[in-house]
Amino acid sequence: MTDERTIKAYSTRVADYLKIPLPPEQIESRQAFANAVGAGLVLDLGSGPGSDSAFFMREGLTVRALDATPEFVEHARNNGVDAHLGTFDDVTEVDTYDGIYASFSLLHAPREAFPRHLAAIHKALKPGGIFFLGLKLGTGEHRDELDRSYTYFSQTEIEDALAQAGFSIDRITTGMGKGLAGSYDGFILVMAHG
Numbered sequence: 001m002t003d004e005r006t007i008k009a010y011s012t013r014v015a016d017y018l019k020i021p022l023p024p025e026q027i028e029s030r031q032a033f034a035n036a037v038g039a040g041l042v043l044d045l046g047s048g049p050g051s052d053s054a055f056f057m058r059e060g061l062t063v064r065a066l067d068a069t070p071e072f073v074e075h076a077r078n079n080g081v082d083a084h085l086g087t088f089d090d091v092t093e094v095d096t097y098d099g100i101y102a103s104f105s106l107l108h109a110p111r112e113a114f115p116r117h118l119a120a121i122h123k124a125l126k127p128g129g130i131f132f133l134g135l136k137l138g139t140g141e142h143r144d145e146l147d148r149s150y151t152y153f154s155q156t157e158i159e160d161a162l163a164q165a166g167f168s169i170d171r172i173t174t175g176m177g178k179g180l181a182g183s184y185d186g187f188i189l190v191m192a193h194g
Helices: 004-011 014-018 024-037 051-058 070-078 111-124 155-164
Strands: 041-045 062-067 083-085 097-103 125-136 141-143 149-151 168-178 184-193
Touching: 004 014, 004 070, 014 070, 024 051, 024 097, 024 125, 024 168, 024 184, 041 051, 051 062, 051 097, 062 070, 070 083, 097 111, 111 125, 111 155, 125 155, 155 168, 155 184
Parallel strands: 041 062, 041 097, 062 083, 097 125
Antiparallel strands: 125 184, 141 149, 168 184
């Protein structure tokens, strides 16, 4: 994610972001991801301030966090997370991760870049590695009330994109949640393997 307006929106709202409660579906799916990975190295892609990274560390996983917002990276580092400043294009590893967790981060990538990012994620995972993807459901691309850029997908589009990237879907959960902008949006949580 390289959209400067989106990064700026996050950079001034670290404390607000940390106060957003996770919906029950996301809490359960996050635990299911940790259980499915079991042990090893996880990439928290678009890690925000590192809350999920810290959870995975408590679950015994080794975590590398990557985010494009300097203030998020600083907060995560200050809380013991191995956090790095970078974008989705910085995922260049091959057969490295036992799991990659992309929770509501890839929705900030332009639609045309989505297949490229999924391909890079597939390549970065070890064979059989676990991929978690959280996105908002919908259509089109637009900016929200906080000036963040969003790309929305239907469930069918997500399933097709994952299949084309070489993933097999293990489970899909949908729900409704309140985000940083205060709106309630439908979401999808997908767990797949390479």
